[in-house]
Amino acid sequence: MAGTRDTTEWRDGRVIRAGAGTCRVATGDVVYLCRLRGRLKKGRQQTQTVVVAGDEVRVRPLPPEAEAAGPAAVVEEVRPRRNSIVRRAARRTGGHRAQVLMANLDQLVIVQSVAEPPPQGSLVDRLLVGATSQDVAPVICLNKIDLAPDVASDPRWDYYADTLGVTVVQTSAETGAGMDALAEILRDQVSLLLGASGVGKSSLLNVIEPGLGLRTGEVTGKTGLGRHTTTHTELFPLTGGGFIADSPGLRGFDVWEVAPESLRECFPDLADAAWDCRFRSCLHRDEPDCGVKAAVARGELPAWRHEAYLDILRDLEDRQREVQGY
Ligand SMILES: Nc1nc2c(ncn2[C@@H]2O[C@H](COP(=O)(O)OP(=O)(O)OP(=O)(O)O)[C@@H](O)[C@H]2O)c(=O)[nH]1
Ligand SMILES: [Mg+2]
Ligand SMILES: [Zn+2]
Known part of the structure; x- marks a missing residue:
């Protein structure tokens, strides 16, 4: 009989969906319904995210009769x-905690729609920081271009592409425009789709992988907001290779794991101008002789990028004060 010490039966897999105390793990083409080994729960209790979608795990399959519902295993x-x-997410007992949305990804696809709901520039800038601070390649997907082609030609999108080197793809899940390009970007990669509710994340996946049949929801006519149709982050294997994760609509994104003085590194477009700052430690805010502020004043750097930087900097400082308790 295979005891828990016998590891020859253990298999490597990837968490495709995580719930409270259980998760689904894909190993090859078998998906196991798993519970977590007790000691794992204890060790990571503080982060409240013992496993998340994308985690690489080793599982111990249980005998078939243990679970009538299908293959079952224990995450060891x-x-x-x-x-x-x-x-950064609110803690039920007050204060904040880190919420891990997904682990071990190759790229983050930031999904925006040109209308219904309209683009949210600040969310893009925040997600770019979340990705680049973790060495995850960002991609911007501008969806629903069938609704407002003029919004898609906003110079902001060219700035992301030309100055920051981010891959920007324009799509319509409705007409199919740009869908081949998106499929090519996703092929053989582990990607996560993130964006506000209603921008069309699930609709895009339904076009990329027609078998998925994910639920999609109408955008409310009155408010122009989505209805938070998707409620779980879940990874799906792509027919052409790779994995893609659908996720619930974001209401916002507060960066967590970046020190205020390191935020500069996530804004490479400010770096050239920063050579002219009087202080090497300049945060480009209140300091005298700041090269970044001067470049913005001369129109060489867009003011919206500097503002995005200052916005996130303020959040990170608030967070640091909270963590340090003053
Ligand atoms: N015109 C148009 N409508 C689209 C497009 N993509 C999605 N939609 C519509 O937008 C609405 C919301 O789409 P979903 O795919 O549910 O959006 P979501 O981002 O998954 O939303 P949540 O799951 O709530 O986060 C649906 O009514 C879709 O039919 C598109 O390219 N063009
Ligand atoms: Mg959805
Ligand atoms: Zn400066």
């Missing part, structure tokens, strides 16, 4: 995370 080990997308 969670491998260290290569990277993760983390945001």
Whole structure:
């Protein structure tokens, strides 16, 4: 009989969906319904995210009769995370905690719609920081271009592409425009789709993988907001190779794991102008002789990028004060 010490039966897998105390793990083409080994829960209790979608784990399959509902297993080990997308979330008991949205990804696809709901520039800038601070390649997907082609030609999108080198793809899940390009970007990669509710994340996946049949929801006519149709982050294997994760609509994204003085590194477009700052430690805010502020004043750097930086900097400082308790 295979005891818990006998590891020859253990298999490597990837968490495709995480719930409270249970998760689904894909190993090859078998998906196991898993519970977590007790000691794992204890060790990571503080983060409240013992496993998340994308985690690489080792599971011990249970005998078939143990679970009538299908293949079952126990998660014995969670491998260290290569990277993760983390945001600041409210703690029920007050204060904040880190919420890991997904682990071990190759790219983060930031989904925006040109209308219904309209683009949210600040969310893009925040998600770019969340991705680049973790060495996750960002992609911007501008969806619903069938609704407002003029919004898609906003110079902001060119700035992301030309100055920051971010891959920007324009799509319509409705007409199919740009869908081949998106499928090509996703092929053989582990990707996460993030964006506000109603921008069309699930609709895009239904076009990319027609078999999925994910639920989608109408955008409310009155408010122009989505209805938070998707409620779980879940990874799906792509027919052409790779995995893609659908996720619930974001209401916002507060960066968590970046020190205020390191935020500069996530804004490479400010770096050239920063050579002219009087102080090497300049945060480009109140300091005298700031090269970044001067470049904005001369129109060489867009003011909206500097503002995005200052906005996130303020949040990170608030967070640091909270953590340090003053
Ligand atoms: N015109 C148009 N409508 C689209 C497009 N993509 C999605 N929609 C519509 O937008 C609405 C919301 O789409 P969903 O796919 O549910 O959006 P979501 O981002 O998954 O939303 P949540 O799951 O709530 O986060 C649906 O009514 C879709 O039919 C598009 O490219 N063009
Ligand atoms: Mg959805
Ligand atoms: Zn400066």
